[in-house]
Amino acid sequence: MHDVVIVGGGPVGMFLACELGLAGCSVLVLEREPEPHSPWRRFPLGMRGLSAGSVEAFYRRGMLQALLDAAGVAAVPDTDEPALPRSVGHFAGTALDPADVDLAALPHRLPSPAPEGIMTSLDVVETVLAERAAELGVEVRRGVTVTAVTQYDETVVVEGGGREYAAHWLVGCDGGRSTVRKLVGFPFAGTEPQLTGYVALATLADPGRLRPGFNLTPAGMYLTMSEPGHVGVLDFDGGAYDRSQPLTREHLQSVLRRVSGTDVTLRDVHLAATFTDRARQATTYRRGRVLLAGDAAHIHSPLGGQGLNLGIGDAMNLGWKLAATARGYAPDGLLDTYTAERHPVGASVLDWSRAQVAVMRPDPHSRAIRSVVRDLLTTRAGTTYVFERTSGTSLQYDLGDQPLAGRNAPDFRLADGTRLGELLQDGRGVVLDLSAGRRLREATQRSGARIRYVAGPARADLGLGAVLVRPDGIVAWTGDHDPDLGSFDKALTRWF
Incomplete structure (x- = not known):
């Protein structure tokens, strides 16, 4: 029996498989297609844009260089100064100039080796992930079409290709017409197409x-x-x-x-x-021992290229939580935070897609709105807004009222040159004690949490004395140079 069976061997399923394998889970991926490569996945039909958040996910798991090499993308120059993004993309057909992004409006951003988005293909992404999955011992079986799912108290059984596969958990990453979603009966609510x-x-x-x-x-x-x-x-x-x-x-x-x-x-x-442009979303991402991620959980038009990035974000959020649950060391309620955090993000992307369709309709009312929207978006503030929305820079889960809590962690660089992204590559959380005191070290050791403690000053600390970062790179807590140990202990207990 496996810890987790994943149905769907695309980028989302394989990224999730890598996350689980990194944490020591036994993972089986069932993929319907018998062969991994097809014209629809290769350039040009398989061309996709990876946002800054998605590229950073590869960086934080040690796969950045392999991704850049496979995609033919040059590395980012090593610098301590924030750089303009290479691309902002478009909104409803209005192309935006990256030179108009206002870096001063992005106060929690630090330079990183991860480019601010790249163009690549599904084939490239899946090849990089498949190689990593193989290194981590993930088993992949192709040519398996799932026909039934049965849940029990402690297990879930998947039928496909004349065989049964048992696991403690099942994740459907099998696309917009997800068989897993339909078999398990996830409600799938939304709006009908315009085009x-x-x-x-x-x-x-x-x-x-x-x-x-x-x-x-x-x-x-x-x-x-x-x-x-x-x-x-x-x-x-x-x-x-x-x-x-x-x-x-x-x-x-x-x-x-x-x-x-x-x-x-x-x-x-x-x-x-x-x-x-049909836009639908599962009302919950979990039913019992079955979860959904990627297009299985949400569908929308491809305008803006957000689908793949939304799915990778799902996998990054779910992976460490499901691994901790499967391995038996998750705090109570940890797995429920997956739906709580990712469902609003998915809903926001669906509305972003709907908004673009609304202003592109070929009628007088939409043309009038489009003229106003174009004027607003091509301003400096408008371009920055689109960059924040599509890059993941504006992502913030509801983790409290600290300015950085719930946000994607800046890539803090310690005085010895070590970066936060490098410290996250083993899939553990990180305590960055930038004031190098002993109180946080002792509190971390007392908690028994599976977490890395690192002390030392940073080249740019953004005025912080300490930062607790979850395995997915999200800031769970921040402290000053005399941190509140009570709030730190609460954050540790909640997440680790």
Whole structure:
């Protein structure tokens, strides 16, 4: 019997598997697809943007260099000065300039070796994670389609491929049409689609007829990528066409012509698919011994590229909590904080997606709103706001009224050059005693917590004397140079 069975071997499932394996759990991943690579996962169709928060997650688990090498991305120069992000992305087709990000408005940010977001592909991400999972002893079985899930008091049994797999816990990371979610009966609430989206890799007879980049038109939106023939279209038909009938070259060409207002010709369509902006979310991420993460827990349109990043955030939040629960050393209620913390984040991303669709609709009211929104977002404050929302910089769980509590920890760099991100690579929490007193050391030792204590001054301490950081890199507590041991003990007891 395994500690945890994960259904779904995509980036979210594999990141979670690595988190559990790092903590010493026995993990089995069941993946429906028999082969790990496909054109839909490779560049250009598998192209994805990893936000600053997601890249930092790879950094904090010792996988940053492997990710950068596989993605062909240059390392960040070693500096003690904050740098502008390389990209901010867009909102509803309005591209934003990273030079307009106001660094002074991001007071809890320190330089880090992790880039502020990179472009890569699903194939690259999954390859890096698969190699790490293998090092950690994670077992992966491909070509297994799950058909039944049965929960008992202490175990859960998964049926698939003519076999049964027993574990103490099950996590569904099996995508937007999650079999686990349906079999276990998770309520999945939300809103119906406004559009059918199309993505295709095609040969165009006359590519010059289409303008590059995002193009909002009186009939919808179309997008041409840097890769020749890689096109996307949004048709505001209420989602009527999605998976309702075969996707032919003739239909795709007709939609592209109507939305673009051109007579462009598709000579051949090599790969094509549809999607919608349907936005739904499980009302809870846990039912008994079964949990959900990634698209299994929430679906929305791909506008803004938040889906993969939201899922990696789920895995980073859940991994150490589920590991502590499975290994028997979790404090009471720890696993319940997964839904409590991540559900509001998912709801916020769904609304971010809905907002973009609302201002892109091809009607006079939406066009009027879009004009106002564009003017606001292309200001310095507006660009900074979008960067905070899409990079994860604004993330803050409700962990108290301390300014840094619940936030992603800055990458404190100690006087000897050691960084906080490096201290988190074994998956344990960290006490940073920046004032180098003995009281916190003694309190940590008395608690018996599975946590690393590190003392010494930092090159930039942001005015703090001590910081307690959870294994997922979230600040659980801060203290001054004469810290309150009572509040420190409460934080330790709550999380460790």
